[in-house]
Amino acid sequence: MQQPTANSASPAPDRRLTLLRRMAWLCAALVLVITSLSAFIRLTKAGLGCEPWPQCYAQSQLVPQQEPPPVGAAEAAARLAHRTIATAALLLILLMVMTTLTTRPLLWPEGRMALGLLGLALFLAVLGRWTANARVPAVTLGNLLAGFAMFALSVRLAQACGRMPDAGVQPRLARWAWLAGTVLLAHIALGGLVSAGQAGLSCPQLTGCDVSGASWQAFNPWHTPQPDAAQPIHPAGAGVHALHRAGALIVAAVLLPLGLLAWRHGRRGTAAMVLGLLAAQGVLGATLVLGGLPLAAALAHNVVAALLLAVVLALAGRGLAAPLSPRL
Secondary structure, X not given: OHXXXXXXXXXXXXXXXXXXXXXXXXXXXXXXXXXXXXXXHHHXXXXXXXXXXXXXXXXXXXXXXXXXXXXXXXXXXXXXXXXXHHHHHHHHHHHHHHHHHXXXXXXXXXXXXXXXXXXHXXXXXXXXXXXXXXXXXXXXXXXXXXXXHHHHHHHHHHHHHHOOOOOOOOHHHHHXXXXXXXXXXXXXXXXXXXXXXXXXXXXXXXXXXXXXXXXXHHHOOOOOOOOEOOEOOOXXXXXXXXXXXXXXXXXXXXXXXXXXXXXXXXXXXXXXXXXXXXXXXHHHHHHHHHOOOOHHHHHHHHHHHHXXXXXXXXXXXXXXXXXXXXXX
């Protein structure tokens, strides 16, 4: 007598999971656009792509806060698109929460991820009230890391709804992926300090970096950078820039074995994405230094970092996956 009840209840979660997977992929796409627009606004405000280059770099930081620099047409359009798409993403996340937790059987594993997305979205909405004219790097780091976390969590949710997780647990692969994700997050945070601290030109050569004028204040996310109008290179930020470069070698040393390990465990598509994105990020990093911070390369650097983090954390989630818990 219990069998018909179970059979009659099973199609509903399947249909909801299919719908939820589609919404999660759409949310991931929206969040990637939002983070890219946010990077464009941030980098444009810092002076990338301005004229005359590089004398104009970071000069907006010298303008008093009561007299903000004029907003260009491209930046104004980006701000409008950012607000519109962010609102759409928030409504989509609310719909995902309702889909998982307001109809029985409850989809608890997926619902927790949807609630995590909602928490991150609300955090970014509150932080956005201080983003427009804020100059401390902590605001940039909050936007950057929370946005990347939203993208990675959206991808993980879509993956979890796609099909039943693998029965075989691969703890070694999972542990390595979590280590790689942690190292990558720290490296992304350093990159955010380089950007927000106006240190993009602090090491203008690819093979070396003069840190004689470096300041420990550049590592303090609550310290407002003080660029010199006569020195767009901003030597005080050379330390954090040099550490970001050194961190790239550590990231490569962790992600290369992860890609090879994923290949050996049959995750060849994921392994190819890890190795391909890592190579692309290295090329973009060299392009930023040799080309003097071209805006297009900086935006691509931001997008590839988000994609790489999502792939690594999705791999970590799959490695630790167990059969889905029963629906309540």
